[in-house]
Amino acid sequence: MLTHKFKLSIFLTTILLCASCQNDGLDQEDLNQEEQSLSKEATATLDYLIEKGYSKEDLIPNFKDEAFIHDDYVIPFALKGNMDKNPSKKGSVQEKNQWNYVGNGVYYSNSRNVSYYVERNYPRDLEYVLSWAAYHWSRSSANINIRRTYTRSSADILVGSWYNSNEVAWARALLPDGRGNVGAWMRVNTAKSHPGDESTMALLIHELGHNLGYLHSDQNDGGQIPGTNGPSYHQRNNCGSVMKSSVYTCNWRFSSTPGWSRDDRTAITWAYGN
Ligand SMILES: [Zn+2]
Structure with a gap:
């Protein structure tokens, strides 16, 4: 036993x-x-983006930020799930206010009081150009107003930096996440030289453009804003839009006269109204 x-x-x-x-x-x-x-949520967003014309190879998952990196803009893993959870009701004010470009809309009721918070790692000498970039967006439409806040918890956009000398991106910004708000962060790559002049201002206007939901004027991904000239035009014209994937200074100055191109104005009016 x-x-x-x-x-x-x-x-x-x-x-x-x-x-x-x-x-x-x-x-x-x-x-x-x-x-x-990828999580189920991220896979759903990836499938959705591919369906909209993106190549899988151009969407690099970043698990820390829970988002796909595409050049200098970043698409939240949660995009598709958020869109499904937040459908705009037919005929509602929400539907009227939402613009869909890759389904990645910002309710313009949510763009009238956008605040940004400057993180400690953001270069102090670039605060001046950042305020100019916000100023130009704020003057572009009655439905866009981007102001600085000193209260981090209430900020819509956190502005910071990262350092990576191996990366081509000079800056990066998060697109809207499908809940009607602007993209939640923007960062400059401090491994690159940022002179703080008008060229840097144009770069930051471009990045805030991604926070507002705009994609690249010279790329086919995600569709085209009606009334604009389209990717092949913008591939040939460096000053055709501040949202070209390579940013040129063109007519941007530290002046109340903005440097928007015809297509920039068309895109702003289409999405946010005058
Ligand atoms: Zn970009």
């Missing part, structure tokens, strides 16, 4: 040890899997 019990205990111990070994293996595999594969 004793022998039998002893045998049984050895048998059980072996099973427990094996189970434990196997669990360790599975846990490790799960962890690796988690690092490499």
